[in-house]
Amino acid sequence: xxxxILQQYGPGLLAGFxxxxxxxLLGTIxxxxxxxVIALLQRYGSRWMGWIIQVYIEIIRxxxxxxxxxxxxxxxxxxxxxxxxxPAGLLGLTIYGSxxxxxxFRSGFRAVSKGQIEAARAIGMTEASIVRRILLPLALVxxxxxxxxxxxxxxxxxxxxxxxxxxxxxxQVQRMSxxxxxYLEANLVLALFFxxxxxxxxxxxxxxxxxxxxxxxxxT
Amino acid sequence: xxxxxxxxxxxxxxxxxxxxxxxxxDLTIPPGKVTCLIGPSGSGKSTLLRCINFLEEYDSGEVRIxxxxxxxxxxxxxxxxxxxREMRRSIGMVFQQxxxxxxxxxxxxxxxxxxxxxxxxxxxxxxxxxxxxxKVGLADKMANHPSRLSxxxxxxxxxxxxxxxxxxxxxxxxxTSALDPELVGEVLNVMKALAAEGxxxxxxxxxxxxxxxxxxxxxxxxxxxxxxxxxxxRILHHPQDARIQSFLxxxxxxxxx
Amino acid sequence: MFSISVFLxxxxxxxxxxxxxxxISVxxxxxxxVIGTLVCAxxxxxxxxxxxxxxxxxxxxxxxxxxxxxxxxxxxLPVIGLDVPAMVAAVVTVGxxxxxxxxxxxxxxxxxxxxxxxxxxxxxxxxxRDIWSRIILPQAFSxxxxxxxxxxxxxxKASSLVxxxxxxxxxxxxxxxxxxxxxxxxxxxxxxxxxxxxxxxLSALGRYLEHRTAI
Numbered sequence: 001x002x003x004x005i006l007q008q009y010g011p012g013l014l015a016g017f018x019x020x021x022x023x024x025l026l027g028t029i030x031x032x033x034x035x036x037v038i039a040l041l042q043r044y045g046s047r048w049m050g051w052i053i054q055v056y057i058e059i060i061r062x063x064x065x066x067x068x069x070x071x072x073x074x075x076x077x078x079x080x081x082x083x084x085x086x087p088a089g090l091l092g093l094t095i096y097g098s099x100x101x102x103x104x105f106r107s108g109f110r111a112v113s114k115g116q117i118e119a120a121r122a123i124g125m126t127e128a129s130i131v132r133r134i135l136l137p138l139a140l141v142x143x144x145x146x147x148x149x150x151x152x153x154x155x156x157x158x159x160x161x162x163x164x165x166x167x168x169x170x171x172q173v174q175r176m177s178x179x180x181x182x183y184l185e186a187n188l189v190l191a192l193f194f195x196x197x198x199x200x201x202x203x204x205x206x207x208x209x210x211x212x213x214x215x216x217x218x219x220t
Numbered sequence: 221x222x223x224x225x226x227x228x229x230x231x232x233x234x235x236x237x238x239x240x241x242x243x244x245x246d247l248t249i250p251p252g253k254v255t256c257l258i259g260p261s262g263s264g265k266s267t268l269l270r271c272i273n274f275l276e277e278y279d280s281g282e283v284r285i286x287x288x289x290x291x292x293x294x295x296x297x298x299x300x301x302x303x304x305r306e307m308r309r310s311i312g313m314v315f316q317q318x319x320x321x322x323x324x325x326x327x328x329x330x331x332x333x334x335x336x337x338x339x340x341x342x343x344x345x346x347x348x349x350x351x352x353x354x355k356v357g358l359a360d361k362m363a364n365h366p367s368r369l370s371x372x373x374x375x376x377x378x379x380x381x382x383x384x385x386x387x388x389x390x391x392x393x394x395x396t397s398a399l400d401p402e403l404v405g406e407v408l409n410v411m412k413a414l415a416a417e418g419x420x421x422x423x424x425x426x427x428x429x430x431x432x433x434x435x436x437x438x439x440x441x442x443x444x445x446x447x448x449x450x451x452x453x454r455i456l457h458h459p460q461d462a463r464i465q466s467f468l469x470x471x472x473x474x475x476x477x
Numbered sequence: 478m479f480s481i482s483v484f485l486x487x488x489x490x491x492x493x494x495x496x497x498x499x500x501i502s503v504x505x506x507x508x509x510x511v512i513g514t515l516v517c518a519x520x521x522x523x524x525x526x527x528x529x530x531x532x533x534x535x536x537x538x539x540x541x542x543x544x545x546x547x548x549x550x551x552x553x554l555p556v557i558g559l560d561v562p563a564m565v566a567a568v569v570t571v572g573x574x575x576x577x578x579x580x581x582x583x584x585x586x587x588x589x590x591x592x593x594x595x596x597x598x599x600x601x602x603x604x605x606r607d608i609w610s611r612i613i614l615p616q617a618f619s620x621x622x623x624x625x626x627x628x629x630x631x632x633x634k635a636s637s638l639v640x641x642x643x644x645x646x647x648x649x650x651x652x653x654x655x656x657x658x659x660x661x662x663x664x665x666x667x668x669x670x671x672x673x674x675x676x677x678x679l680s681a682l683g684r685y686l687e688h689r690t691a692i
Contacts, residue, residue, distance in 0.1 A: 062630075062676040063669040064637035066648060071669065074655065075662030079479070118275055119319035119378075123333040123385060124308040127301070133332065137323050156542040163544075163641065170545065183552050190545055198540055215365035216322050 009176045016172030017193055019086070023158050023168055024197075027093030028151045034094055035101025040131070042102070043109060057099040065096050065160055073164045089161040089168075097154055104146045108139030141212050148205030155197055169193055224420040225286050225310065225388035226251040227272055232281035234267055234444075241267050242278065243444040249389075252418040253436035256425055256452075260467060263441040265424045266393050272422065273311045273391060274304060285311070285389065309337055312382030316394040318374045320366040326353060326377045327362040330384045338385065352384035353377065356410050372403030379410055390414065392423040428471060432456050440464050483660045487651070487667035494650030495671055501568055501639060501646060502632040506579075508572025509628075513579030520584060531580070538577035544638050546570050551642045567639040571632060578628055586621035587613060626683035630676050637672070647671055 042053055060068070072081070072095075073088040083091065112135055120130045162171035170190065177186035227249035234242040242264050249255050249272075257265040270276040271283055274291040277298075283290050290307050291299055299307075320329050327349045334345035353362050356376040366374050375395060382390060392411065396404040408430050415421055415434050425431060431438050431452055438455040440448040442463050448455055459465050519531035538546070550570045554561060561569075590613060598608045640649035651668035655661040 058677070059669070059673060062673040062680075064634040064648065064672055066637045066640070067651075067665055067669050067672065070648075070651070070655075070665040071662065075665050078660065078662040113317075113319070115315055115317045115319035116321055119313070119315060119321075119381075120332075122273060122275065122308060122311070122313040123381075124305040124337045125333070126305065126336075129336045133336065134321055138321075141323065156540075159542040159544045160638070170542075174548075177552075183549075187545065187549050187553070191541055194542065194545075195540060216367055 009172070009180075012172045013169065013176070013189060016167060016169035019166065020155075020158050020168040020170075020193075021197070023086070023089055023093060023161060023166065024151075024155050026090055027097060027158070028154055030090070030094040031097030031154070032101045032147065034098040035103075036105055038098060038102035039105035039109065042106065044127070044131075053102075057102065060095060060099045065092070065157055066163060068092055068096060069160065069164050085161075085164055085166045089158075089164060089166040093154065093157065093161070096157065097150070100150050101147070104143050104150065105139060107146070108143035109135060111142040112138045141216065144205070144209050144212065148201065148209070151205075152198055152201055155194065155201065223388065224251040224418055226420065227389065227422070228282070228284040228287075229268070229272075230282045230284075232268070232271060232278045232283060234264075234271065234276060234278045241444050242271070245281070245444075245446050247439060247446060247449065249420060249422055250437070251420050254415045254421045254423065254434055255437045255439060256423050256431040256435040257439045257441060258425065258428070258431060258455075258467075259441040259447075262443070264444040265441050268441070269391050269393055269422060269424050272389075273308055273313060274299075275313075305337075309385060310388045312385060312387035312390045314375070314378050314382055314390070314392045314395050316397050318366070318371070318378045318398070320374055320378055320381070322366050325363050325365055326358060326369065326380075329366070329377055330381045333381065333385050348384055349380075352380040355383070355413075356380045357406070370403060371399045372406045375399065375407045376410055379407070379414075383414070387419075389420045389422070392421065392425070394424050394426065396425070396427055428456060428468075428475075440467070442467070480660055480663050483658055484663040484667055487654050487658075487664045488671070490654055491647055491650055491668055491671050494645055494647045495675070497564075497644060497646040498633065498636050498672075499675070501564075501571060501636045501644070502629060504568045505571035505575055505632050505636070506625075506629050508568065509575025509579045509632075510625075512573060512576035513583060516576055516580040517583040517587075520580060521587070535577045535580055538574050539581075543571070543574050543635055544641065546574055547638055547642060563639075563642045563644050567642060567644055571635065571639070574635075575628060575632060578631075579625070582621045582624045582628065583617060586617040586624070589620055590616055623683050623687045626679055626686060630679045630683075633672065633675055633679070 038053055038057075042050055045053075069089065069092045072092050073083065073085065076083060076088065116134055116138070117130060120134050125133075158168055159170040161168055162174060165171065173186045173190050177183045180186075227247075229245055229247040229249070232242055232245045233240070245264075245268060247268075257269065259265050267276055271278045272285070272290070274283075277291060282292075285307065288307070289299075291304065293299055320326075321332070324332065327346065330349035330352050331342075331345040334340045334348055335342065338345075340348070350359070350362060353359055356379055358373060358376055358380065361369060361373060361377075366377070369377065379395075395411070396407050399407065404427070408427065411421070411423070411430070412434055423430070423435070433452075435452050438448075438450065438452045439446060440455055440459075440461070440463075447463055448459070448461055454460075455464060456468065459468060516531050516534055519527045520535070522528060522531075547567065547570050550566050551563065554566065594612055594616070595608055598612050603611070636646055637648040639646060640652065643649065645653075647668050651664050655664040658664060
């Protein structure tokens with residue numbers, strides 16, 4: 001094993017890691033936002049809107065992420081969508097994650113007891129207020145473990161972005177290994193970085209969970 | 221307090237699919253008085269109660285609060301959401317499962333309606349919330365979340381949440397059924413105080429003692445029908461109808477020792 | 478603009494390539510089932526070292542992205558001296574990766590069984606071997622069928638990654654097709670349709686099985 005090559009490629013690898021975290025973070029945030037919008041539309045929208053959304057969900061969940069990226073990045077220009085690799089990757093990640101997040105939020109909505117919504121209606125709160133003050137906060141709390149879980153899955157999906165030349169970690173590692181033929185060091189780096197990232201996210205997730213459920217655990 | 225509301229229920233019917241839950245119910249809830257709904261489970265007592273603030277939608281007949289029909293326009297069309305919310309602001313409801321919002325403290329639970337629905341300033345809402353909580357004896361628990369309160373305390377917060385909105389009518393749906401026996405008394409005491417102030421109250425309950433001592437009118441229901449409406453003394457101590465007699469006999473067998 | 482003719486013409490070569498997609502997915506899950514059962518057994522065994530090995534197996538294979546696993550297998554094996562055809566490498570990698578998830582599916586199904594089931598069997602005096610083979614495993618299998626179908630759907634989608642090691646399944650074939658027609662949009666959408674068709678059938682199968690095995 002030659003550690004000097006890690007020094008040489010260090011900056012590139014670090015930049016790659018930065019891009020991985022960036023894509024993952026933004027992809028998660030935008031994907032969650034889109035997923036939330038979808039879940040709310042399904043709950044409060046009209047029936048035909050529900051069908052359109054269901055079709056969207058089936059398509060995104062039924063096709064491989066890689067193929068979706070190809071459609072966006074290589075197929076996009078043919079309909080006027082000319083994106084660089086990184087933005088295309090971000091868009092792809094957002095779209096890919098949205099139906100899963102939407103499903104998580106739907107479960108979260110179901111977990112909010114009907115009685116609490118009724119109590120708000122009985123006082124005369126508007127539906128918008130009820131969603132904002134009662135439904136969303138409580139749904140988010142019960143969805144938290146599933147949200148953290150899926151965001152961890154998304155970290156693994158970011159490596160697929162390398163195939164459409166997004167310069168994230170895997171792309172940089174591939175470059176390093178093809179130029180130096182040092183596949184072992186290369187993949188070791190990859191494994192270590194992903195393990196660290198996943199551990200960090202799990203840790204933050206656990207602490208977040210403990211914090212928000214602080215007041216909800218029965219402890220008279 | 222503003223003038224207490226009265227409720228007129230005329231020929232109300234409610235179906236759940238093929239199940240006829242309320243059959244041609246006629247009932248007057250007089251203002252400033254306490255009406256107790258008693259009867260076996262499945263008799264439609266809660267359904268009727270929930271029709272009063274239209275949490276259940278009745279199929280035919282009329283429910284009028286101070287003369288205005290709730291849930292439907294005169295034309296028969298369903299009432300707009302805005303008008304319904306407007307009417308609900310003067311009606312307070314207390315649920316069997318308390319239904320406090322777990323992510324808010326007691327004070328926040330009580331202030332929420334004042335902030336969102338009555339549009340008060342935060343300072344004003346907080347002041348009134350504190351007042352309401354003091355009234356139910358929980359001045360020292362204002363900063364507690366529901367998870368830190370006993371069942372009886374939670375239900376009292378729920379009552380405070382309802383009365384803070386200054387309703388003219390209070391609906392109670394089996395308010396003590398989910399409580400441990402030793403916690404029932406503190407909730408009933410709050411309800412008695414409320415009654416003494418002249419609030420119109422409709423209470424679905426299995427607490428016959430409360431009905432006997434506090435109610436002005438007791439209503440017995442069975443299988444969706446109104447079987448008897450009378451003073452507590454006549455319904456509970458001298459029932460004429462065999463169904464009421466049988467219900468009370470079972471009750472006494474189970475509760476006396 | 479969208480060319481319907483290119484779109485429709487793409488299906489023929491892609492159907493052909495779909496054989497490999499199905500082959501890899503089915504062989505992959507078969508291998509995954511075999512290994513996964515062993516791993517699950519190890520996970521539940523009374524031997525501490527076996528349990529720990531199984532836990533590491535599962536956490537490693539679920540923590541490292543499949544793409545990385547594929548490339549490790551494909552590129553590092555020749556370095557060691559093992560020369561395997563791409564297809565074999567792909568199926569083995571996919572199968573091993575699936576085994577980790579399947580082991581967890583088994584574990585979840587076994588844990589979901591009410592404890593009273595085995596307690597009743599013990600009370601009658603059944604041997605542990607019989608309790609496992611007659612009571613626990615059959616029921617765990619039915620319980621896990623929907624999750625297994627779901628896993629198959631995931632494998633069908635994951636099979637698109639083996640395109641990077643040159644196997645001519647649907648994704649790779651569509652790349653080739655896009656290169657010759659210069660119409661990537663129509664070709665890739667056609668590829669997406671094929672995957673969608675496969676997965677919709679599998680979903681329907683999953684729903685049917687869930688219905689039939691509802692306890």
